[in-house]
Amino acid sequence: MSLTPVQTPIIPRLKKEKIVSLIKTGKRIDGRRLDEYRPITIQLNPIQKAEGSAAVKIGDTMAMVGVKLEVGIPYSDRPNEGVLQVHAEFVPLASPTFEPGPPDENAIETARVIDRSLREPRAIRLEDLAIIPGQKVWIVFNDIYLLDHDGNIIDASMLASMLALNVTKMPKIVSIEGDKVVIDKDSRGQKLPLNLNVVTVTIGKVDKYFIVDPSLEEESVLDAKITVAVDSLGRIVGLQKMGMEGFTEDEVDYVIELALKKAKELHSLLEKVLKNPEEASKSIV
């Protein structure tokens, strides 16, 4: 069952006045422009035991993604394709408000939005991941681990996922006998086959104003937000409206336009990092 989240009613309202009055003058509490991301830092392959991994910081929000590959059974309706599974864990060390236990609705929503945004434009070439068609395929586990929560979890998780998938190298297949597939987890071969990259841009709404990449402080006063997933061809490959208020049609149009513009920036950042990993990658964890 989904419940209205508990909010402390007094502090955010005072804060909201301050945040809104600043936004009306085109400023934000942390000094950013309305359409500006916080600084993004990236580390590739921080986890050597994963087939691919990445850590991303957007401001103080830190997300890590580890990609693991296993041999398994395909879905019965797609027998000749590999399987993609996206999970998100909001572990209690990331925020005083997170509790241990199974993923809550926010973690599930984050994972599912990212799952759809990767799946629908066929970002991963799952058809190339069949080992014995109909019987054995690669299962791609994209596990999102949120380490520090300072707002805009989805964009950080998506960026980390896309980077981790890009640097994923598949374990080598040692032998195939009948339907028995033996792999060597310690030797890595080919790169995971990808078609394109996807990024998400999350835009928050406060009164009649729109802010890109809301921080946690800003999120606590948002009326609503929209996450737009955009692929490297400039197509919209996912949408999720969140929060307890609505958007007019004009507002949605504005948000989409802004998201497409910001997505371009994120895509060029992705390309830059992947082209020059040594230069662009910093040690985060």
Next chain:
Amino acid sequence: MIEKPVLIKEDGTRHDGRKSEELRPIRMEVGVLKNADGSALVEFGRTKVIAAVYGPREIHPKHMTLPDRALIRCRYHMAPFSTSERKSPAPSRREVELSKVIREALEATVFTDLYPRTTIDVFIEVLQADGGTRTTGLTAASLALADAGIPMRDLVAAVAVGKVNGVLVLDIDELEDEYGEADMPVAMMPSLGKIVLLQLNGVLTPEEFKKALELAKKGINEIYRLQKEALTKKYLSYPEE
């Protein structure tokens, strides 16, 4: 693998004979349950959903109480027999997410500040799933809220637009969802012109997105009319002498 069925025929009609901008046959009934404070049954073609509202009522456990407004609790759930393959009655990740987006859509319309320290419980049971269950469920839930007499800013009407063989189509069913390229559920408070639910599962160009939203709005206006008709039928009919 099963071969892809013909979704758009040569004459431009869809696999079930509908035109691209045509809704399925819709049935709405209000006040179908005795125990609930408000209830509604809504059918879009073979999709059949029942929604019930309890409240505003006391919250148990008490510590969940909100001091300045009513809590909204929402559960979207599918009956095990609602799908071709039996669905386990345990809540799936999909149901958890849909419960959340449906609740958030309803939060926008209910005057929750009128009932502090109470809960308004919305239960949605999908009895038969043939595509568009979240939008049908939301449409039913807003009728059930109205039936329960809970003050709202507007009704919420919802429909999914899809892209099938490159054609934008209104109110997609399960087959079109499965084999189509995109599924975009939209919910609005029509009189206020506010979009309260928006998701996209699929790929659309920015131009297609604009057209899809227009198409959704067209469908929503028709659904809104039917909602008002269903409420009028129950509440504004005079017994004959």
